[in-house]
Amino acid sequence: MKSFDLDSAIRKIPDFPHKGILFYDITGILTNPEAFAWCIDRMCEIYADRNIDSIACIEARGFVFAAPFAYRMGIPLVLVRKAGKLPGRIMKKEYSLEYGRATIEIQASDILPGQKVLVLDDLIATGGTLKAAVELIEEAGASVADIFGVIGLPFLNYHDVLKGYSITVLQEYYNE
Template sequence: MSSIIEEEEDPRINGIRTKIRVVPNFPKPGIMFQDITTLLLEPKAFKDTIDLFVERYKGKNISVVAGIEARGFIFGPPIALAIGAKFVPLRKPKKLPGEVMHEEYVLEYGRDCIEMHVGAVKAGERALVVDDLIATGGTLSAAINLLERAGAEVVECACVIELPELKGRERLSGKSLYILVEYRHG
């Protein structure tokens, strides 16, 4: 079950959309990079982004917010704090000390891997996966696999931006995807 935000008329959505900068040909030719750093420079738009997510997840019995390196680290912790959940960082290889689980994946412009501490998530915990953007869905799919291997129930994935032409939500194994802004090229 996938859904786009129902509150499309919410004036906060347009405020968020207008603060995201599109950088052509970054990090390589043909990529239209969605730059959320410009959103972070606007406290009201940044707060509105967090508030929309918190409004959705408050009271949903989520005990884990898993943020994907690096931009999931920006949005995940304030959401986790506001809903009373722990924050679990999903990191790039060799960034976490101690024993880790890992999951490899293909992304829009290459291959990568994410890792999580063994024991960070307990069997039966309800998890939310947070990142800034879904493109091909490789990163979110890897995060879902990693959390489920640890025994968590992934309730939903939440992203600020979706690039629907890349059909990333089709790779999420039927998990619900909540987004604030769609970006359609052209």
């Protein structure tokens, strides 16, 4: 696969959402068809031989990358949503944020015992949401094959929160 300068497509927005924060914006990838295609192609290349049964993606920007990947790989797409967004029987997990608590949910019938699940988000920062998703998947009897992010911010210590899990990212940033 040919290389691509993904960093050049990621917008860096200073002081968003708060002063002192540098926001890494994936919408620059989405408005650049070559960058977006490279991301999906690269994901397919990375996971071509990994025996993944489904992909669980985090609301909402994770959906954007997971849907074409799931289609190309021919695997089911499982939505990990904020509380109150899914009908039917759900499984939920409450977790801590830096400013409070949140809850995510999956439909109970979407994750089957014994499945190998790839967990995806657009950006891995502190790892809290992904850790909650991983716990839901494991409570359903499945295993986590890998955790994937388009962008990773290891300076926020997500490796500590997700210790013991394989993590793959396309672009890492090491400082704010």
